[in-house]
Amino acid sequence: MSELMPVLLALTILVGGIALAAIMTWWERRLLGFWQDRLGPNRLGPFGIGQVAADMIKLLFKDDWVPPFADKVVFIFAPTAIVVAMMMGFAVVPFAPDTYIIDVNIGLLFFLGMTSLAVYSVLLGGLASNNKYALLGGLRSAAQMVSYEVFMGLSLMGIVMMTGSFSLVDIVEAQRDVWFCFSQVLGLLVFVVAGIAESHRLPFDLPEAEHELTAGFHTEYGGMKFAMFMLGEYLGLILISCMITTLFLGGWFGPMFIGDWLPPFVWFGLKVFFVICFFVLLRAAIPRPRYDQLMSLGWKVMLPITLVNLLVTGAVLLWMEGA
Amino acid sequence: MHTAEAKATNRVEEKLYRKFGRDIFTVQRCADKTLTLWLDRSRLIEVLQFLKPQFPMLYDLFGIDERTRTHRDGQPASDFTVVYHLLSLDRNEDMRIKVAVQESDANLPTAIGVWPNANWYEREVWDMFGVTFAGHPSLFRILLPPTWEGHALRKDHPARATEMGEFEMGSERVAREQEALRFRPEDWGMQQSNNDNEYMFLNLGPNHPSVHGVFRIALQLDGEVIVDSVPDIGYHHRGAEKMAERQTWHTYIPYTDRIDYLGGVMNNFAYVQSVEMLAGIVVPDRARVIRIMLAELFRISSHLVFYGTFVQDIGQMSPVFYMFADRERLFGIIEAITGGRMHPAWFRIGGVAQDLPNGWERLVREFIDSMPARLDHYDKMSMQNKMLKQRTVGIGTYSQQEAIDWGVTGPGLRATGSDWDIRKKRPYGGYDQFEFEVPTANNGDCYDRAQLRIEEMRESLKIIRQCLDNMPEGPYKSDHPSTTPPPKERTMEDIETLIHHFLNVSWGPVIPAGEASVMIEATKGLNSYHLVSDGGTGSYRTRIRTPSFPHLQQIPLISNGLMIPDLIAIIASIDFVMADVDR
Numbered sequence: 001m002s003e004l005m006p007v008l009l010a011l012t013i014l015v016g017g018i019a020l021a022a023i024m025t026w027w028e029r030r031l032l033g034f035w036q037d038r039l040g041p042n043r044l045g046p047f048g049i050g051q052v053a054a055d056m057i058k059l060l061f062k063d064d065w066v067p068p069f070a071d072k073v074v075f076i077f078a079p080t081a082i083v084v085a086m087m088m089g090f091a092v093v094p095f096a097p098d099t100y101i102i103d104v105n106i107g108l109l110f111f112l113g114m115t116s117l118a119v120y121s122v123l124l125g126g127l128a129s130n131n132k133y134a135l136l137g138g139l140r141s142a143a144q145m146v147s148y149e150v151f152m153g154l155s156l157m158g159i160v161m162m163t164g165s166f167s168l169v170d171i172v173e174a175q176r177d178v179w180f181c182f183s184q185v186l187g188l189l190v191f192v193v194a195g196i197a198e199s200h201r202l203p204f205d206l207p208e209a210e211h212e213l214t215a216g217f218h219t220e221y222g223g224m225k226f227a228m229f230m231l232g233e234y235l236g237l238i239l240i241s242c243m244i245t246t247l248f249l250g251g252w253f254g255p256m257f258i259g260d261w262l263p264p265f266v267w268f269g270l271k272v273f274f275v276i277c278f279f280v281l282l283r284a285a286i287p288r289p290r291y292d293q294l295m296s297l298g299w300k301v302m303l304p305i306t307l308v309n310l311l312v313t314g315a316v317l318l319w320m321e322g323a
Numbered sequence: 324m325h326t327a328e329a330k331a332t333n334r335v336e337e338k339l340y341r342k343f344g345r346d347i348f349t350v351q352r353c354a355d356k357t358l359t360l361w362l363d364r365s366r367l368i369e370v371l372q373f374l375k376p377q378f379p380m381l382y383d384l385f386g387i388d389e390r391t392r393t394h395r396d397g398q399p400a401s402d403f404t405v406v407y408h409l410l411s412l413d414r415n416e417d418m419r420i421k422v423a424v425q426e427s428d429a430n431l432p433t434a435i436g437v438w439p440n441a442n443w444y445e446r447e448v449w450d451m452f453g454v455t456f457a458g459h460p461s462l463f464r465i466l467l468p469p470t471w472e473g474h475a476l477r478k479d480h481p482a483r484a485t486e487m488g489e490f491e492m493g494s495e496r497v498a499r500e501q502e503a504l505r506f507r508p509e510d511w512g513m514q515q516s517n518n519d520n521e522y523m524f525l526n527l528g529p530n531h532p533s534v535h536g537v538f539r540i541a542l543q544l545d546g547e548v549i550v551d552s553v554p555d556i557g558y559h560h561r562g563a564e565k566m567a568e569r570q571t572w573h574t575y576i577p578y579t580d581r582i583d584y585l586g587g588v589m590n591n592f593a594y595v596q597s598v599e600m601l602a603g604i605v606v607p608d609r610a611r612v613i614r615i616m617l618a619e620l621f622r623i624s625s626h627l628v629f630y631g632t633f634v635q636d637i638g639q640m641s642p643v644f645y646m647f648a649d650r651e652r653l654f655g656i657i658e659a660i661t662g663g664r665m666h667p668a669w670f671r672i673g674g675v676a677q678d679l680p681n682g683w684e685r686l687v688r689e690f691i692d693s694m695p696a697r698l699d700h701y702d703k704m705s706m707q708n709k710m711l712k713q714r715t716v717g718i719g720t721y722s723q724q725e726a727i728d729w730g731v732t733g734p735g736l737r738a739t740g741s742d743w744d745i746r747k748k749r750p751y752g753g754y755d756q757f758e759f760e761v762p763t764a765n766n767g768d769c770y771d772r773a774q775l776r777i778e779e780m781r782e783s784l785k786i787i788r789q790c791l792d793n794m795p796e797g798p799y800k801s802d803h804p805s806t807t808p809p810p811k812e813r814t815m816e817d818i819e820t821l822i823h824h825f826l827n828v829s830w831g832p833v834i835p836a837g838e839a840s841v842m843i844e845a846t847k848g849l850n851s852y853h854l855v856s857d858g859g860t861g862s863y864r865t866r867i868r869t870p871s872f873p874h875l876q877q878i879p880l881i882s883n884g885l886m887i888p889d890l891i892a893i894i895a896s897i898d899f900v901m902a903d904v905d906r
Contacts, residue, residue: 036640036645037644037648038648133525136525136547136887202640203638203710209638209888210532211533212888212891284640284641285641287634287637287705287708287710287714288637288714289710290888290889291886291888292886293713293714
């Protein structure tokens with residue numbers, strides 16, 4: 001049974017992840033509607049959830065068009081890369097005790113590696129389109145993701161130092177008493193910002209930047225290939241939310257003083273849901289910085305913060321060891 | 324007020340006579356009492372250069388085809404007249420210079436050296452009348468497509484498709500049109516490359532989410548930095564000025580609604596005031612206050628759209644929904660009063676279309692009571708946002724001098740420290756009876772232009788409250804014979820009134836021959852309709868001076884050297900609508 005478990009879980013994640021990402025499109029619109037004094041999609045099915053099916057049917061029946069001026073192979077490959085990379089990222093996420101596909105001692109690095117791979121999707125999509133807006137979008141994404149990956153990795157090193165392990169299961173276990181969101185506040189801050197930048201959502205959706213680059217890197221995309229980009233984006237959003245939960249919000253543990261009176265998986269789900277809603281709120285509330293401002297925010301603010309965080313964490317750990 | 328103005332005008336007149344002699348000028352009396360001088364083209368540039376220090380702003384430049392005009396009353400012989408409308412902000416004074424050219428030799432020296440914004444205006448005159456300007460660097464079509472044949476505002480150019488012969492789109496024509504669309508950077512005055520690298524050329528628009536309509540800017544990019552930019556307009560041109568020559572004075576009112584399509588009755592305001600000035604109609608008090616109230620409601624409506632889209636273009640997603648919800652409530656009021664929403668076509672020559680409906684006070688009061696708090700809320704949400712400030716403070720800056728050089732008016736001018744609001748300077752339509760401030764700002768950047776408009780909304784609310792509290796009783800249209808449609812109450816009682824009513828409804832009023840224009844502070848800047856009446860039931864020539872036109876012309880000045888996102892912020896902060904630019 002336990003040998004079958006990862007396989008079953010993998011299938012569940014594959015199907016469930018895609019379904020969840022699809023539902024996210026609806027949930028995000030409803031939530032945005034709520035915050036923007038309007039209704040959002042509410043016509044089809046209960047609370048308008050049928051909109052998900054309607055959108056999928058629409059996208060499936062769209063003309064599967066490849067622009068004659070595009071690099072055909074890369075153009076088709078690009079949107080799949082982001083979905084594959086994001087799905088792979090879920091392999092190391094521990095949803096509950098013993099409910100994970102794989103627990104490797106480099107779990108954290110694996111996650112970081114997979115999110116880095118997703119950059120190729122945006123970059124290649126932008127380059128292969130042979131469109132100026134797409135090119136600008138691709139360029140922006142390359143610069144943005146490469147820089148923010150640095151802080152994303154560094155912001156987690158404090159946790160690794162405190163846990164002494166790269167395994168995500170170990171990291172969750174280490175939060176049995178105190179969640180890392182308290183001891184690693186700066187880490188959390190940087191990770192959240194880098195997470196938005198990595199999943200290129202508003203306010204950091206510069207590769208897409210509707211108002212500047214029409215649709216940025218996916219200007220030339222339509223139909224299912226466009227849907228794949230969207231799927232990848234929402235999977236990325238869910239993945240980042242899962243990671244924030246795992247790394248900073250105590251994973252499957254119930255909150256302190258409230259206790260573990262719900263099944264671990266439900267706690268995990270609730271926290272992920274909370275983080276996702278927070279990301280949607282960010283999207284609704286914050287304007288987009290300029291490309292160079294985003295860069296200087298990264299290198300001049302985020303990098304020092306992470307370094308200070310590392311320094312302080314290290315010092316405290318040494319001091320505690322000494323004591 | 325009028326006498327003082329006349330005196331000041333005379334001073335300039337006298338200076339001119341002293342410098343150039345009385346003989347080269349011919350004075351024309353216009354219904355709006357603006358000093359209008361004809362002179363020969365050989366002295367044109369000389370005189371304009373002399374006038375430049377007196378009148379730093381070229382307010383408007385346009386042509387008139389005089390060939391079929393009958394009432395010219397001693398004006399010099401002319402086939403095409405080119406009019407230079409000059410404005411002095413300091414002395415609150417304007418004047419017109421008119422130059423005659425003959426069809427066989429339709430040529431003038433360019434005035435770009437005197438006022439840089441003459442560039443687009445001269446292109447338009449060439450486009451519409453075929454008058455060439457010697458020394459103009461880029462004299463090609465501006466509003467009509469490059470393949471257009473003829474000059475559209477000439478009287479012999481057909482006004483309707485049915486007069487133009489069959490339209491064919493054969494392969495030859497397709498090839499010709501496509502060739503005309505080919506983008507060659509050299510034609511736009513751009514280099515392909517410098518010594519180190521090749522530039523990228525990006526056509527931003529005519530279809531782009533952030534250009535607010537069909538507006539195109541050709542960009543020469545070095546990475547994302549704009550090396551050079553050339554705005555290209557004309558995609559929204561509908562021949563509004565040509566249409567005016569086919570419509571009666573009355574039936575043209577709905578067309579004006581669609582010039583600045585966010586401004587609604589604001590366009591009617593400029594138009595009907597010019598007609599009333601030609602006809603000598605005095606509008607009764609109630610109609611005046613109703614007009615001002617509606618105009619200010621539309622100012623708020625337009626500024627709300629500006630506010631929402633400005634913030635959205637910076638990348639903040641939500642506020643636009645709040646502002647559009649407010650605008651929707653405002654449209655509810657406008658609908659209750661006028662029956663229309665965006666284009667109510669509600670002002671009439673001599674008054675307004677109907678009296679205010681029962682219960683209008685409650686609707687308006689509810690709106691103006693709730694708005695200030697909501698504006699405060701939006702302020703906190705958007706204008707105080709640090710990221711929004713980062714994107715807009717110090718971006719797209721121009722000085723007051725530059726604004727005047729380029730014909731920038733309205734909030735764009737007041738953001739540079741000037742308090743030039745024509746509602747205060749030349750209170751038209753009864754604005755002198757209202758208490759309100761003219762908000763100003765000093766930096767002339769994107770943020771200030773936005774902030775100023777928000778303050779203007781608060782001032783407009785004040786004005787509307789005064790309208791609400793002091794709405795006079797009385798008729799809503801004038802008792803003048805040219806008032807259209809004429810009062811109907813006694814038509815069934817005496818034959819004279821019946822005949823009069825019949826003629827005015829079927830043909831429309833006959834407006835005395837003459838010329839007039841009245842400037843108003845429209846939502847986006849100074850707007851005026853220069854009307855030439857030849858003593859008929861329709862206008863002989865209607866020139867629509869819109870604020871957005873010169874505002875777009877100066878985009879390269881403030882955006883070169885910045886990045887694409889800055890250009891988007893600049894475009895958003897200018898607040899233009901393309902219908903207002905292209906007419």
